Amino acid sequence: MTKLFEKKDAQDKRTVRIPVRLLEEEKEEIIRKAQAAKMTTSEFIRRLALDKKIDVRYEEDIIEELRWLRAEIRGWHLAIAKQGVIQSEEAMTKILFALEAAVLRIFE
Numbered sequence: 001m002t003k004l005f006e007k008k009d010a011q012d013k014r015t016v017r018i019p020v021r022l023l024e025e026e027k028e029e030i031i032r033k034a035q036a037a038k039m040t041t042s043e044f045i046r047r048l049a050l051d052k053k054i055d056v057r058y059e060e061d062i063i064e065e066l067r068w069l070r071a072e073i074r075g076w077h078l079a080i081a082k083q084g085v086i087q088s089e090e091a092m093t094k095i096l097f098a099l100e101a102a103v104l105r106i107f108e
Contacts, residue, residue, distance in 0.1 A: 065098070065102045069099045
């Protein structure tokens with residue numbers, strides 16, 4: 001059984017650095033994505049560069065789109081419940097198709 005914080009052999013230690021110039025926005029996006037993947041920034045960049053799998057379960061833009069859709073549907077529900085207002089089938093269909101598209105993007 002391997003220990004969680006076992007010391008690495010000298011040959012396994014990463015000692016080489018590669019300086020990279022980025023825009024501040026690029027740096028922030030890389031850090032945000034690394035955090036979403038629950039990795040250090042170094043590990044995240046290393047895996048991307050070496051074509052290794054990064055298991056990120058979601059993307060921020062998809063989550064935001066789903067939150068917006070949830071709020072829209074909730075708003076419609078409240079309007080219907082409180083005032084008896086019935087939304088058009090066309091408007092509801094548009095929201096449901098957008099929701100379906102966002103969900104399908106998660107599984108691409």
